[in-house]
Amino acid sequence: MSAPMDISMVNAAEVNTSEQNGDPAPSPSPTLPEEKVLVSVEVCLKPSSTARIDDVRLSVERMLEKRSMSYVDGPIPVPIDDLFLAENVQHICVCDTDVWLENRDILLFWQVKPVVHVFQLSEEGPCEELSGDGQLSTFNEWILPATEFNGMWESLIYESGLKQRLLRYAASALLFTEKRVNSFLVSWNRIILLHGPPGTGKTSLCKALAQKLSIRFSFRYPRSQLVEVNAHSLFSKWFSESGKLVAKLFSKIQEMVEEENNLVFVLIDEVESLAAARKAALSGSEPSDSIRVVNALLTQLDKLKSASNVIILTTSNITAAIDIAFVDRADIKAYVGPPTLQARYEILRSCLQELLRTGILSNSQDRGCLLPNYASLKEKMSKVVSTESQMFPHLGKQLLEAAEACEGMSGRSLRKLPFLAHAALANPYSCEPGKFLHVMMQTAKRERSELSE
Template structure:
């Protein structure tokens, strides 16, 4: 979001900064009371750090008794902190649910006793504690996350202004496509979680409804189109609750929207044609609901019917992570293990510092033997250089984000091993940086060899 011009005679531009305040599970304080108290506390500072967890609120009794965490969200501003007078603060109070997803909407029409009662969708109440941190864990080369948030904001502005749909049209449909394992489904879930927080003043809660596409195809001829209609009738009933923001996720959308050209040519069953037509009709009805967002994902975008693609306001390609994103993903893994006492004796530098080390490092500098130096700064430098080298290897092998986050687990299981690393005095298994990097580099090489065998 671009900086907004301040009101009045002040010509300064101010940055919109979002502050998310998570309440304790049993907190009973009114949201507005907490919001006012947080606003008062923040205004006692001259500067506020961006994209960080804030501290000090624990000394305020009204906050300490109800609040669990206060954090500033990511911002397009490149500064690490900003003076208070250059900010427009947006404070969002939320209390996440502990509940798991529950299944709803059977595809059985109710008149047949054939055991065909697969659940057509699952519902998750939002915000949900199980998805805390998911948004921050997703790292992409482009500003795709900000792009999606700004899109939702734009649709709400247009809806609130009562813009004529016949003149300016939008469908509230987003399509994410790209290789498997790039985090498309996770991004949809994270966006639903983020929106339930950002829109907490407008909607009391949110829901994510994930459609099981395969369950909407019946073995009974002509029944599949009716199943789609029945499911979207239930979705419409959920959307009637104007106090809730509803995100509908159609994962692997090509299963529902296989190109109608195949049916017309006789290579696909005509029942598939009815499914596509029913889905498109229902999407056209839902676009007028400003509390509904349709998210969809696909690994095979060319198989999707052109009419569905045309209805998507945003068609976003989610690529494999570039080297810099690979570094950040692996860094977050190592930082987590260090915080839990599994990886010891090392600090993993942020990306920009690692890139600076790379630019100034002597040609041919060895990065092995990290633990042989007693200088913490030199040790951190070697960690950054070696992690950059590992990130390069992973990018060459075109590893997905899903595969990258498995590396530490596979390294521990195969090349470090519980029996090969010592127990600490606290009874925890620990390993140093050299062992972890050796293990992860071996795993990357091994997976490259296995992939070559698979392709040949």
């Protein structure tokens, strides 16, 4: 124990001597500059804009360089003094900072390298392709990014990391293909399987992911398309007709994929319907035509593996019924379950903020500060504070109680809940947020009891 004490005393003496002699104390060793954080900044052009994307990107980058700001998810005001941006840009939004903010309190401008993505929404809407008998739509097709999916990614709230995991997977899959990594040595199929109970937003997440990737990879793929396959429509009551439907579907997809600058997303919803038909056909309860359709579909999916510009997105409501052939092909098999308490709180919080914004709920006072996010609310509630300060998160506490009352409800049901609660109000034209939350808790209990019956 004596040796360390002697060393510290000698060091202290040396410092005192140097100070007395007027020499500056030795400065600590300089630390290497921390690597900058890449933050996505999405810039949506106005429908009427004809400006070049590169010009808009440079203007936004210059604007960000001039601003001394912290980076958090959310919109950035379009500067009205910049006539070029004001004329062409609809909105600017910072994305995906929550991943970095888990270990930091804030992201300052000098810690960030913004990556600007400029895009213009397509207003064409979906195109349908009818099956042979004209009854069912074989697939729907969208040009991405589409107006219908704008804001969908931000509205989907899941456990921490799920959306980022999917984004990073897609980026790696496209990069490996672009760099021509030998697939015999390193295998990947560019197939995502999301499974879980109904109403958890699996299909919406697939569409939102396709939208997000079409924006993020627009520098490499100027054009993107989403093809949503109706798995039920691939089976026809006419013998051998089903195989023709599959062939027609994939010939259309193959045409899209042949364009190297076109990024194609193929969404197969409720893929377990294919698995059920395959099992039934093997057991003899379905005609052999059914199993040929499923085998043809799997073969076509394998053929798409050679294309570098296609990602296959699949969903299933019944995990146990997923065909092993699909499971084996999927790179990511992500379970999307009912929302956690934190997710329920954030979903209801976003609903309440929207009702306050639109004036559905009265906003006689500044209620914005009374709706903290989940992490901030838990931090405030864990501290010993004065009675006056305890009133600050009062509305947040009510919202947390409402989220607790919604345990077991799906994300789809949670998004409907504020509407159902409003419909139960005696006076729907004037309601305080606190009273509304009380009614919403009662509505949630009623909905849960009806589901259990």
